[in-house]
Amino acid sequence: MSYASRSRGRRTGQLVLILAAAFLCGWALLSLVRGGDRSLALGPCSSGFDIDIGSLFGGESAEPADGEVERLLEDPNFEASGKAEGDLRAGIVDTRLVSTLQTIAEEHQICVHAFKEGHYFLPGVPESTAIPEDYGEAGGLPNTHYYGRAADIRWVDGKPVRGNGANRNILDVGRALANIPPQQRPDQIIGPSSWTEALGRSSREGWILDDDQLELHEDHLHIGYLSEGSTSNT
Secondary structure (H helix, E strand, O other): OOOOHHHHHHHHHHHHHHHHHHHHHHHHHHHHHOOOOHHOOOOOOOOOOOOHHHOOOOOOOOOOOOHHHHHHHOOOOOOEEEEHHHHHHOOOOOOHHHHHHHOOOOOOOOEEEEEOOOOOOOOOOOOOOOOOOEEEEEEOOOOOOOOOEEEEEEOOOOOEEEOOOOHHHHHHHHHHOOOOOOOOOOOEEOOOOOHHHHHOOOHHHOOOHHHHHHHOOOOOOEOOOOOOOOOOOO
16 A cells, blocks of 8 residues: 555544544533533433434524423423424424423423334334234223324433332322323323332322333333323323
8 A cells, every 4th residue: 555545544534533523522512502411321312322413514403393392392301312302393292291291390300212203112013003912901002102192201310210110209200290180191101110109199090000011111101191182080
């Protein structure tokens, strides 16, 4: 290899390193702007794999959100994956769910991993209007994620839901949900078995208590509305 070729190779390598460093610096700055040091935690909302790289390098700006959605997105206690934020801005998310997330974010930092886009009950099984038949006893029921009426919260106050169902702050999210008036409260609330048992809530209040569903939700809190109209809470 000639000297000129080696020199060009070194310059190319240096350029790649400079671009990589610029990207990492930009991502770190974006994380700090969107919520302080907590954004640097290795969680599903801030791992860096769901960032719209085009927006960092001058791509098209995100769609403007309506008032309540914008208020939620600007709340330093709220984080969402790129796809979840896209659902919010596109108007896919039920307004009741937006309000519920605002209530939770008044006291706790939360990370919503998915509303509709990017949500999967089973690997390799496309989402549809109904829950897949193989997804426990809930198979065949309406898929509230598909309609933008459900959210999956995987992190609360910097802690993953998995393994922390009895954590005081994660339990407090359940108490905040219980304090929402029945007809505004989600009627599809599911979480880890330890979380559900410690809260001691009933199905009449919106909690799903089936053992198979608790096992399937060991790593996140699912909050959803079964229908567009009134809830089934009493």
